[in-house]
Structure formats: structure tokens, C-alpha cells
Amino acid sequence: MVIGGQWGDEGKGKFVSDLAPYVDVFVRSQGGPNSGHTVMVNGRKYAFHQVPSGAAFRKPSIMTAGMVINPLLLYDEMQQVDDPSVVLIDARTAVITRAHRALDGYGEINGTAIGTTRQGMGPAYESKANRRELITIGDMLDKQRLAEKIANYALAHAVELLQVAEMEQIAVAKGELDPKNALVQSNLSREQYCNLLTDELFAAGQKLAPHIVDDTSIILQQAVNSAKRILVEGAQGVLLDRDVGTVPYVTSSRTTAGATLADAGLSRYADQKNGYWGVIKAYTTRVGGGPFPTELKNGTGELLRQKGFEFGTTTGRARRTGWFDAVATAYAIRMGEISSGYLTKIDVLSAVKEPMICVAYEIDGARTAEFPADARVLGRAIPILEPAGRIERINRHDIVMAGRKKGFDALPENARAYVERVETLLRDLSGAKDFEISAISVGPWKGQTVVKQAFV
Ligand code: IMP
Numbered sequence: 055m056v057i058g059g060q061w062g063d064e065g066k067g068k069f070v071s072d073l074a075p076y077v078d079v080f081v082r083s084q085g086g087p088n089s090g091h092t093v094m095v096n097g098r099k100y101a102f103h104q105v106p107s108g109a110a111f112r113k114p115s116i117m118t119a120g121m122v123i124n125p126l127l128l129y130d131e132m133q134q135v136d137d138p139s140v141v142l143i144d145a146r147t148a149v150i151t152r153a154h155r156a157l158d159g160y161g162e163i164n165g166t167a168i169g170t171t172r173q174g175m176g177p178a179y180e181s182k183a184n185r186r187e188l189i190t191i192g193d194m195l196d197k198q199r200l201a202e203k204i205a206n207y208a209l210a211h212a213v214e215l216l217q218v219a220e221m222e223q224i225a226v227a228k229g230e231l232d233p234k235n236a237l238v239q240s241n242l243s244r245e246q247y248c249n250l251l252t253d254e255l256f257a258a259g260q261k262l263a264p265h266i267v268d269d270t271s272i273i274l275q276q277a278v279n280s281a282k283r284i285l286v287e288g289a290q291g292v293l294l295d296r297d298v299g300t301v302p303y304v305t306s307s308r309t310t311a312g313a314t315l316a317d318a319g320l321s322r323y324a325d326q327k328n329g330y331w332g333v334i335k336a337y338t339t340r341v342g343g344g345p346f347p348t349e350l351k352n353g354t355g356e357l358l359r360q361k362g363f364e365f366g367t368t369t370g371r372a373r374r375t376g377w378f379d380a381v382a383t384a385y386a387i388r389m390g391e392i393s394s395g396y397l398t399k400i401d402v403l404s405a406v407k408e409p410m411i412c413v414a415y416e417i418d419g420a421r422t423a424e425f426p427a428d429a430r431v432l433g434r435a436i437p438i439l440e441p442a443g444r445i446e447r448i449n450r451h452d453i454v455m456a457g458r459k460k461g462f463d464a465l466p467e468n469a470r471a472y473v474e475r476v477e478t479l480l481r482d483l484s485g486a487k488d489f490e491i492s493a494i495s496v497g498p499w500k501g502q503t504v505v506k507q508a509f510v
Contacts, residue, residue, distance in 0.1 A: 055311050055324055056396075058291030059332035059386045061300075061340040063364075063373060065398035066333045067091035070107045070287055071500040072493070078282035080108025080115045081274065083317035084307040085289030086122040086150065086178070088171040090367025094499050100134050101367055103127065106287055109135040114277075116270045119146035120307070120317030122178040123191060124155075125258040132265075143262065144270040145192030148182040150174040151251050153207055156218045156237035163221075168303055169342025171368050179306040181207070191266055194259025201252045208248050215247075271319050278323055288314045292332075292390035293382060300429040303344025311391040327488070332392030334383055334491075336400040336472070337409075339373040341366050345433040348376035348412045362402040377439060378476060379412040384483030385425035394507070395491040397476065400469055404445040409472070412437040413479060423483050445469045450497040453504060462506040465494065473506070 056073070058064045070080075071093050086104055093100040093107045100107075104123055106115035109132065117123070123143065132138040154174035161177075162170060170176060181187040187210060189203045208215060219240040225231035239247060259266075267273070277284055288309060293299045295309040308314065311330045315321045324330065337358055340346045349355065355375045358364065364373035386392065403409050414423045415435035426432045446466040456464035465473070477491045492507035 055286045055288065055315055055329055056331045056333060057288030057309060057311050057314060057390055057392065058294075059334040059383055059390065059392055059395065060291045060338055060379075061293045061346075062089070062290040063339055063341065063366075064291060064333040064335045065396075065495060066287065066289075067093045067102070067107055068398060068495055068498065068500075069331065069333050069396045069493075070285065071095055071110075072503050073285060074108065074111045074113070074500075076283060077108065077285040078113060079274070079277045079284045080106035080113055081118060081284060081286045081318045081320070082106045082116075082289065083118040083120040083286060084309065084314055085305065086175060087124045087127055087173040088175045088305060088368060089289035091287070091289075092367055102134075103131060103368060105131050105135075105141055108285070109138070109141055112137050112140055114273070115141045116273060117141070117143045117147060118270050118318050119144040122148040122150055122175060122182065122307075124150040124173065125191065125194060125255060125262055129258060129261045139264070141265050142267050142270060142273065143191055143265050145190060145266050145268050147191045148178050149189040149191060149194065149255065150178040151189065151204065151207070151255065152237045153204075153211065153215060153251065154178045154181070157211060157214055159237070160214055160218050160221075166302055167343055169344070171342075171366075173368065176306040186210075189255075191259075191262070192268070194255050195263060195266065197252065197256045200256055200259075201248065204248045204251045204255070208244055208251075212244065274319065278320075284320065284323075286315055286318045286320060292386035292392075295389070298389045300344050300432060303342065303429060310389055327393055330391050330393040331396060332387060332390060332394070333396045333398060334476075335398050336378060336403045336476075337362070338376045338379050338382070339364050341369070341371055341373050345429055345435070346374055346376060347382070347415060347432065347435040348379045348437045348439075349374050350376045354406055357405055358402065361405040362399055377410045377412050377437065378442075379437065380476065380479035380483055381412060381415055381423055381425050384480050387480055387484040387486055387489055393486065393489060395477070395480070395489065396493050396495065397473060397491050398495040400445065400465075400472065400494055401448040401450065401496045403472070404447050404469070407444060409442040409445060410439040411442045411475065411479070413440045414438040442472050442475065443468050445472055448496050450502050453496050454502055457504040462494075462504060465496075465504055469494075
């Protein structure tokens with residue numbers, strides 16, 4: 055199980071690439087096109103959003119019913135890989151339609167702006183939770199049923215869709231929106247709009263049909279029974295969890311290890327000590343709205359953004375950047391049930407002259423090392439920073455070569471000190487006494503990793 059230990063974008067794709075040779079089956083069980091996993095292998099770069107990373111390694115890549123899927127994007131995404139036949143989707147997975155995406159965008163201007171990826175995640179998970187409006191991947195194979203479900207959704211949300219249509223019409227008139235990209239075609243009647251959605255989803259269903267299976271749990275059970283190694287890939291990060299993240303500035307699914315594993319139906323087989331991995335970035339980033347106590351709105355923040363290439367894989371948005379926050383990450387370790395950490399991008403931090411670590415917060419005049427449950431309180435937190443000492447420039451090649459013999463000792467002394475300080479703080483603040491940082495990533499490519507504690 056690999057999950058994100060912060061607000062997403064920690065480098066999960068990198069860790070998954072390191073693990074890939076030891077994995078037989080890959081699983082995604084929550085999230086959808088909001089996530090972006092970059093996988094670099096054999097000189098090729100894959101940008102996955104919905105497809106499990108295993109597809110880049112020609113390994114079975116299973117998408118279980120907990121996800122929400124945009125079928126119009128899925129087919130193209132699968133074509134990046136040499137053998138798309140490894141990708142299988144559970145027929146019960148929820149579908150994101152244009153209408154869901156329209157309502158996601160509408161939500162951003164009509165209430166609390168969360169800064170969503172506008173991929174339709176929230177509305178699609180709403181449809182799933184309310185059941186009556188759920189459209190599944192399996193429904194796409196039956197045109198009559200699909201048409202009924204789409205008509206039902208469009209009727210239930212007629213008023214909002216009309217409002218989006220009006221707004222889009224204005225944006226088109228102002229030249230701000232290409233009519234081709236309008237999610238609600240204002241020149242169409244509701245019936246015509248429903249026909250458009252039905253036709254495009256039915257066509258996508260025909261292309262995806264060979265990948266759709268009724269029940270992916272049978273495949274996973276067979277893999278378990280034949281002692282295959284299964285990797286469940288989390289998406290986003292614990293601090294974006296719908297229930298225990300910085301609500302309401304969160305995603306619409308659960309992102310903890312426990313919840314993600316349960317969605318895959320595999321909790322009973324997971325190895326608690328060695329199997330609950332959290333990917334943690336050596337500094338912090340966040341996309342979208344919401345409190346971020348260690349945010350750097352200055353030249354140092356910009357330096358981290360440029361050196362770390364901190365731009366969203368899904369939206370291209372510049373990520374907000376800041377110091378490593380031990381309080382927030384320790385909370386993510388506890389809530390997310392992370393037992394081992396994979397620390398990424400320490401090489402990026404070496405570009406900064408005086409790196410800092412946030413060890414506690416000052417909130418309303420009082421010092422605390424507890425992460426506030428209420429996002430409004432977190433918004434008032436002032437980080438208490440400790441100088442971490444400059445990290446020497448990291449020569450990736452030399453370190454990776456030396457790392458094969460020397461392991462952790464191959465890292466420069468001040469980088470080791472940084473890792474050890476982070477590890478101690480995370481242990482102390484999370485209460486997870488056996489938490490450890492087992493590997494450190496020093497570059498974007500597979501294998502550019504120093505192993506501190508053997509993990510496979
Ligand atoms: P949504 O998931 O599109 O509804 O967006 C909700 C919040 O989660 C926004 O702040 C997004 O920027 C954030 N978010 C969603 N997916 C990811 C991800 O994969 N990485 C980082 N942030 C994400």
C-alpha cells in the first residue's frame with residue numbers, strides 16, 4: 055500500500071517505479087482523473103491519472119469500484135502504454151459525465167471555492183453516494199439504460215445545468231471560452247444534450263468493453279491465492295482525505311491507507327509493519343485552496359517551485375510551496391496509518407541556502423504540536439521553525455552508485471542529518487514509535503533512490 059503523506063504530489067509514481075520489479079499486480083481503488091502520477095521508466099515518461107502505474111510495466115493493473123472514472127479520457131490514457139490489455143476496470147465503478155464536470159466548475163464559483171481540479175470528482179462521488187443518480191461503467195454497455203440514467207441526472211440537476219449554460223454562453227461571447235470546450239451546449243435542448251452525452255459515453259463504452267469486468271475482486275483473490283505481490287496505489291494525500299483532511303479543502307474520496315485498502319478489498323492481507331508506505335516530500339506543496347501554515351510566498355518558495363518543477367500534472371497549476379511541516383505530516387502518519395516513509399526530493403531542497411523545518415505551531419498565542427482538526431484554526435497557525443542546516447549539492451549518479459554499497463551512508467552528512475531529524479520528529483509527534491524513513495529519493499528517475507532500511 056502506497057499513499058501520500060501530505061497534500062498530494064509527494065512523488066508516489068517515483069516510489070511505485072522503484073517497487074515495480076517486485077510487484078505482480080497493481081490496484082487503484084479511489085480517486086480518478088483528479089490525480090496525476092508521473093512514472094518515468096526506460097527513458098519514457100508516462101502521465102497517469104486513472105490508470106494504475108503498473109500499466110507502464112506491462113503488469114495487470116486493476117481499477118476497483120471505489121474509483122470514479124472519466125471514460126472519455128481513460129481510453130486515450132491507456133494508449134500511452136505498449137500493452138493496454140493489462141488494464142481492467144470493475145463494471146461497478148462510477149462514471150463522470152460532462153454534466154458532473156460542469157457542476158464541479160459551477161460549485162467553484164457558487165459557494166465555497168475549494169480549488170478543485172474541475173474533473174467532476176465531487177459531483178460523481180455525490181451521485182455514487184446518493185445511488186439514484188449513479189451511472190456505472192457497466193451501464194455504458196447498455197445504450198437504453200445509459201440514456202435513462204443520463205436523462206435522470208440531467209432532470210435532477212436541470213436548474214444548475216441551465217445556469218452553467220448561461221455562464222458559458224457569456225464566456226463564449228466574451229471570447230474567454232472556446233465553444234468546443236463548453237460542458238453544457240447552450241444551443242441544445244435538454245433532450246439533445248442527453249443524447250450527446252449518451253452517444254459519447256456509449257461510444258467510449260464500446261472501446262473500453264474488452265477492459266470491463268463484472269467483479270475485479272475475483273482477479274485479486276486469485277492473485278492472493280497464488281501468492282502474487284499486490285500493490286495498492288493511493289492517490290492524493292492524507293491531508294486531502296474527505297473525512298479527516300483539512301475539510302472542506304479536501305478531495306471527495308478517502309485517502310488513508312486503511313480506507314484505500316478497504317476499497318480494494320484487501321485489508322486482511324496487508325502487512326501492517328512493512329506494507330503501509332507513505333510518500334513524503336522533503337518540503338511541502340499544496341494545490342488548490344485551504345490552509346498551509348508553512349507556505350513560502352517569497353523567492354525561496356519560487357525557487358522550490360522551479361527546482362522541484364512544482365506544477366500540477368492534471369491542471370498545470372503552479373503548486374504552493376513551503377517548508378517541511380512535521381506537525382501536519384505526523385498527523386498524516388497517525389491518521390493515514392503510515393508505518394514506513396519514502397522521502398522524496400531532498401535533492402531539490404539542497405538548492406535552498408537555509409532550509410527550515412516546522413516543529414510546532416503557535417495558535418492564538420499558545421504553542422502546540424497537535425495538528426488542529428478544524429481548518430479554520432489551522433488557518434491561524436504560525437509555524438515555529440527550526441534551522442535544518444544547508445544540504446550539500448547531491449550528485450545523483452555518484453550517490454546512487456555509492457548507495458549500492460553504502461546505503462544511507464552514501465548521502466552527504468547534512469542530508470543524513472536532515473532525514474534523521476525529520477524521522478525523529480515524525481516518530482515523536484505522531485506517536486508511531488516504530489515509524490521509519492526507509493528510503494530517500496534523490497532524483498526523478500527510477501533507481502535514483504538511497505535505501506536506508508531494506509523494504510522488499
Ligand atoms: P478535487 O479532488 O478535484 O475535488 O479537488 C479537491 C482538492 O484536492 C483541490 O485542492 C485539489 O487541488 C486537490 N487535489 C485533488 N487531486 C489531487 C492530486 O492528485 N494531487 C494534489 N492535489 C489534489
